[in-house]
């Protein structure tokens with residue numbers, strides 16, 4: 001006698017399982033609808049979705065520096081002209097010319113540990129990963145410093161030294177509530193600092 005084939009009856013889904021599929025399905029549908037809505041809004045709006053708040057106008061030296069920047073491997077760790085890696089805030093050099101002067105940049109490239117506000121991770125004497133930067137010849141470092149100083153950011157952008165224009169009641173109340181009195185005596189509110197050349201003048205001093 002041939003063996004009897006055992007046919008299993010399909011098990012009905014448990015209510016919990018059904019719920020799970022419905023919720024997961026709803027997420028997929030919502031994401032899809034959201035995406036369509038975004039495309040639609042984008043096509044109706046003539047403003048760009050993300051406003052560019054950095055700009056540059058390269059001089060001849062700046063052009064040379066830009067080349068030096070690429071040829072000397074800076075883009076392995078940094079980003080400039082919207083090219084390069086995106087590791088984090090320090091790596092972003094677009095707009096740096098509004099925070100640092102050309103003099104500072106050139107000094108930093110040649111002797112990073114002397115000028116950087118904190119202990120350096122990669123720039124500095126051997127054996128650090130960017131130790132070679134200080135060994136580049138003076139002319140190359142100068143060109144690169146000029147290039148970087150020409151990468152500007154608008155006031156209020158995340159890479160600018162100056163905060164957005166205008167006062168915000170919210171920020172005022174946060175400062176009032178959370179900043180200790182000792183800070184208020186010791187530091188000037190960045191919003192009260194003079195803005196020169198459209199930007200705050202915060203310049204890091206040489207370290208002791």
Ligand code: HEC
Pocket residue numbers: 069072073074075076077078090096100105108109116119120121122123124129130133144148
């Ligand atoms: C191995 C990764 C690495 C490479 C390569 C590298 N950098 Fe850096 N760079 C850093 C890090 C990390 C910092 C933050 C300071 C530190 O910790 O060393 C920094 C900081 C800087 C700063 C100061 C930014 C600020 O906060 O004001 C400048 C300017 C700079 N780098 C320029 C360059 C240039 C120009 C080159 C190429 C010649 C280069 N870097 C190559 C990792 C790197």
